[in-house]
Amino acid sequence: MAINHDGYVINFLHGAIAEGPWDAPLLPAAFPGVKGESHLTDERKGRSLSCELFLEGLFTETAVVNTIETINAQTNKLTGTLYVQTDSITPYPKCTFLGYQEFDRFLDGATGRWVSRGRLSWRQRGLNN
Numbered sequence: 001m002a003i004n005h006d007g008y009v010i011n012f013l014h015g016a017i018a019e020g021p022w023d024a025p026l027l028p029a030a031f032p033g034v035k036g037e038s039h040l041t042d043e044r045k046g047r048s049l050s051c052e053l054f055l056e057g058l059f060t061e062t063a064v065v066n067t068i069e070t071i072n073a074q075t076n077k078l079t080g081t082l083y084v085q086t087d088s089i090t091p092y093p094k095c096t097f098l099g100y101q102e103f104d105r106f107l108d109g110a111t112g113r114w115v116s117r118g119r120l121s122w123r124q125r126g127l128n129n
Helices: 061-072
Strands: 003-005 008-010 026-029 038-041 047-058 082-085 089-092 095-108 113-124
Touching (some): 047 061, 047 095, 061 095
Antiparallel strands (some): 082 089, 095 113
């Protein structure tokens, strides 16, 4: 299972993409002489995407730090279609990579290797903008 964004591949264990709701601009308005409320709307805008990522099998804590720095160096540079492979490959067009946020880091006693658990985040632009 891999994540591919603009040809940059992240090949570690990851969860499914969590899709936030599309931003739907709505401006409630009241006009003189008109009863009730009117709504000024626009096309849907962007949404947030994220998934958990497990950086596993790294021999040193320095390797964990270097891997995180390498991934985060792509922040705001990857702006095309995101492909996420689980049982199938799902494309998410018009995505900007926002980075990796680490939740915890530990030495796996069973394997003797380092693990980092965190979240990858993106912002998907509206499909019509």
